[in-house]
Amino acid sequence: MTALKARLTDNAAWTTASPAVSVLIPFLRDDPSDLLRLLDQEAATVDGAVEIVVLDDGTADAELTARLVRQVKAMALPVRLITLPANEGRAIGRNRLASTARGGSLLFLDSDMRPDHSRFLADWAKLVATEDPAVAFGGFSLLQAPTDARYQVHRSMAARSECVPCAERARQPEKYVYTSNLLVRRDVFDSEAFDPGFTGWGWEDVEWAMRVSRRFRVVHLDNPATHMGLDTVEALARKYEQSAPNFARMVERHPGIVAAYPSYRAAKLLKTIPGLPLLRGLVRRMAGTDALPVATRAFCLRLYRATLYADAV
Structure with a gap:
């Protein structure tokens, strides 16, 4: 597959940054601006340890792109925005994000996630500095998720299968791995990238975790973020x-x-x-x-x- 020509937008902090953790945020037709705003509120507390790489995987929305460019340039955290003219897919997109990142650890975070507390990035950076785990999952919650009636079925399903307490996740560590709020050390990702043969939606993260868990320890911790993107039954x-x-x-x-x-x-x-x-x-x-x-x-x-x-x- 021919690589798509990407447009890169870096802010002033990007050039001189030497991060330990790279937060990787892919999106398609979503607006990641709220997530970026919340993460940037931690800029002063992470002391240069964190950068952000955002991938627009073919949204093709000129107005959204222009707004994100302005936001990225105004952010205190080091940020790069990658804008693609067409969709590459979830697995290829995450591999592209990883190849751009400079941190020794990669934190995959979907654009519809919201940190549940104000030390979210600081806790991830502290974990990397003190333990440097191969793979770590922080957990999902529904704390901030919408409560509209049209989302109640998804809320019920997510509460049962995804929003699992840390102690329970740790008993089956390879089962509860999702590519959002997931930290992966660079050498681990370099040895086990996402399979680009997975297209569309679903299972590429689970399959990746199956391969990785055979070779590396998977750590679970209580550093949750809310999955805001609940869907209707139709969706x-x-x-x-x-x-x-x-x-x-x-x-x-x-x-x-x-x-x-x-x-x-x-x-x-x-x-x-x-x-x-x-x-x-x-x-x-x-x-x-x-x-x-x-x-x-x-x-x-x-x-x-x-x-x-x-x-x-």
């Missing part, structure tokens, strides 16, 4: 539809590990059921029915995902 269903080929790729590469996943066991069972397309349509409609309890709708959406994966495995 989640579309993402699950995109993710089926990625799930199949992961199964092909790591059959022994994936065999223990509930999503895989459910998909294999559903594959044997006659009339699977009818069931898929039914649970999809039930997930979108506002009159049903949130727990029921969340179960139906998980079952819908399993029916999609049944065709992939």
